[in-house]
Amino acid sequence: MIDLTVIQVAIIEDERVVLDSLMAFMGKDPSINVVHTGYSIEDFLSSAKGKKTTPNVILLDVNLPGISGIDGIAPLKKQYPGVNIVILTTFEDSDHIFRALKAGACSYISKQTSLLLIGEAIKIVAKGGAYMSPAIARKIVGYFAPEKKKPKNLTERQNEIVALIVEGKSYKMVADSLCVSIDTVRSHIKNIYRQLEINSKAELIRKSYNGEL
Amino acid sequence: MIDLTVIQVAIIEDERVVLDSLMAFMGKDPSINVVHTGYSIEDFLSSAKGKKTTPNVILLDVNLPGISGIDGIAPLKKQYPGVNIVILTTFEDSDHIFRALKAGACSYISKQTSLLLIGEAIKIVAKGGAYMSPAIARKIVGYFAPEKKKPKNLTERQNEIVALIVEGKSYKMVADSLCVSIDTVRSHIKNIYRQLEINSKAELIRKSYNGEL
DNA sequence: ACGAATTTGACATGATGATGTGATTGACAA
């Protein structure tokens, strides 16, 4: 018989050092019981068959071999409907954060966070709450705020070009739309890429969709 | 001379008991300095003229006489651009929460929260972070998740490839990631484009970000 | 065991994209 007052936790983490310290810490906490671990999503799911205990909380790394932690959220929730996913990672950019949340993660915690706080976060999500690291929570609230977009000093013209590119247009189409030479568009794109520190259309589109410009 | 290491806090709260206990607690914390208080938005703003100190953080009640705390956020931010607004309230319904966030609040805390945690929250927002009570954070993450999955007819492998492309990878990088030939990736992409009736990477990324697959 | 769907791969070609160097023009500020 499983003690329902004890939180059943699973951990998916490929770094031994991190996994070991998490295990060691939780082993000392009587209210937490680590029932299952894995080095990757695939590893975890394949070995999940033989388990009879269902985790309440899954502590999930993002940078995993094979399927990424974020892409792994869906299969994990399929295997364990209603499980609480806690992302534990070093990636703190908006892109990763929002993709994780959209996939159904309920907490997103920086690996900088102390073990004590991670333990607290687990207890919080097990009770139906959610915990976010301060810097991450700030990015999330920033999503809602009317945001005075002061960010990327992009020129009016540059924003115009970005808008067309994001719509899926080619350089040629943008040039025609704006009635300028395709070389002009190229020139603008080069400057935009340099200013945004990116080097592909894909990244530009992603940034745009994440409101990062 | 104002000590910049000390957080300048203002409090707007109409309940004497609450205000007094907040003041008493913060008076004991050397890193917090309460510079201004008010019983209402109007009261606070009118008496703000005579003050020379600018608050870093404003602790704001929602249920105030006159202008509500939420409607007061805009004028407060106009008076003190860049100030961090911390909502402290008993209202925990989604409506109040999201209206406050949209108005520019960066933290939303239940009045059930201990004075200790409220103090922590103030320090967190002063450092550029954000803190949410667990139950409130859960409602916020819930805002992102309710994505109804209408999976397109794409194959597992195809979805894998789309995921990598959307991350900004080139065909070559995708091929390497999946340990297949670049021609195989090309082949998949061709099929994906035909099935989705698109013809550019940009459109693929757009559809992906719009949850259209 | 048969056929359909999936996955893999090769070869080819024209279009588009990424990046560099360099030049001209007009606007606005020091």
Added chain:
DNA sequence: TTGTCAATCACATCATCATGTCAAATTCGT
């Protein structure tokens, strides 16, 4: 008046993408 900056355009070159045609190996359901 002299800069700086935004916007315009011209080459140039190599990488990547979009598309086509064809085909072998694999998986899977009936």
